[in-house]
Amino acid sequence: MSRIPRPPTTTRATVCTAVVLTVALAACSAPGDSSSDSKASSGPIKIAVVDAQSGQLSSLGDWEYKGAKLAVDEWNKKGGIDGRKIQLKLFDDQGDPTAGTNIARKLASEKYVAMLGTAESAVTIAMAPVLQQAKIPNITSGQSDGLVALKSPYLFLNGPTSTTYDSTLAQYLIKDKGYKKIAMITNNGSFGTGEHDAFLKAAKGLGVSPSTDQVVTTDQKDFSAALTKIRSKKPQVVFIGSEEVEAGLIVKQARDLGITAPFAGAAPQGTPVFIDTAGKAAVEGTIVSSPYLSNDASDASKKFAAAYKAAYGKDAELHGAKAYDGANILLTALKTSKAATGQDLADAIRATAYKGLLGDFAYDDTGVGITKTTIGVISDGKLVAQQ
Structure with a gap:
């Protein structure tokens, strides 16, 4: 007896083919699509703060973490991002580029959405290639023009570059004050080199070349040789480009050697660490270029x-304010993008217009969002606006 043909059925092979095709199509989604790859829909939003918590630059890391945490705490009290809590974790880079690079790899492997920090340009520059490859947006407190030179679409600054700080300062010293005899002392680290190059370019553009240009190392403690050369030139003002502690030591030793000319510089010279290291009398009259001169501005x-003081029992300053602005920009971008990640989040940061403590932020393609500073002077141990 002949067998009656059975109706066709879906075979296991056909089902498998369909599954494979579906997976393949999903995998071929265009970069930046609002797919499961660009958004995490549940659980805490993981953000890292990476800064020195030990070593000579630990004060920077402490200020930055406090500013960022204050912003995150405020958002979490209001429900976080669409009901999801923001989880902030602190990593100590020790002010060391190698340690920072290892942390960057850790952030990539542990699926952090974004990074705030570092306050040290050299460390941020070292971390940037790893973060770019992992598509982790990074808002840094560094100011070296070397950060912009990286041209990473994932790197953003929460303050001006050295060019902005130092062109404003050079304009004031040369045009407003009429100084022609300007000495320079900077260090050979990323920050110091950036300050050196930016100020030198600005001064020469205004027709003034330094009477002496001294470069020291980042770990130097005795500056007598460089300062003796500066003293011999009898400058009207001394431009200083180094971090807080070293800058304070330079000024202290300069006064001990009889140098009476005022010093001038950027962000580090407006901090309590600089003032305390050099001594109140030594820093009197120091001229500072900064986007945040005072808590009373x-x-x-x-x-x-007031919120910073209530939370930590300490007075706020520039670096904490920068970190607070940077964190709020990131959190605003997360809110508007529905907690996007990767390229989508980077695009959302770039599209965020934010009225911050430092000014009105509007990011360009280079990752710079603010391009203005003002001039202040240290008077009686405090930085005040120049009248």
Whole structure:
């Protein structure tokens, strides 16, 4: 008896083919698509703060972490991002580029959404290639123009570059004050080199070349040789480009050698660490270029300073304010992008217009969002606006 043909059925092979095709199509989604790869829909949003918590630059890391944490705590009290809590974890880079690079790899493997920090340009520059490859947006407190030179679409600055700081300062010293005899002392690290090059270019553009240009190392403690050469030139002002502690030691030793000319510089010279290291009398009259001169500059800065004081029992300053702005920009971008990650989050940061403590942020393709500083002077141990 002949067998009656059975109706066709879906074979195991056909099902497998369909599954494979579906997976393949999903894997071929265009970069930046709002797919499961660009958004995590549940659980805490993991953000890292990476800064020195030990060593000579630990004060920078402490200020930055406090500013970032204050912003995150405020957002979490209001429900986080669409009901999801923001999880902030602190990593100590020790001010060391190698340690920073190892942390960057850890952030990639542990699926951090974004990174805040570092406050040290050299460390951020070392970390940037790993973060770019992992598509982790990074908002840094560094100011070296070397950060911009990386041209990473995932790297953003929460303050001006050295060019902005130092062109504003050179304009004030040369045009407003009429100084022609300017000495320079900077260190050979990423920050110091950036400050050296930016100020030198700005001064020469205004027709003034330094009477002497001294470069020291980042770990140097005795500056008598460089300062003796500066003293011999009898400068009207001394430009200093180094971090807080070293800058303070330079000024202290300069006064001991009889150098009476005022010093001038950027962000580090406006901090309590610089003032305390050099001594109140030694820093009197120091001229500072900064986007955040005082906690009393505006209603917003007063509110921030009061919240900072209540949370930590300490007075806020520039670096904490920068980190607070940077964290709020990141969190705003996460909110508007529905907690996007990778390229989508980087695009959302770049599209975020934010009125911050340092000014009005609007990011360009280089990752720079603010391009203005003002001039202040240290008077009686405090940085005040120049009248």
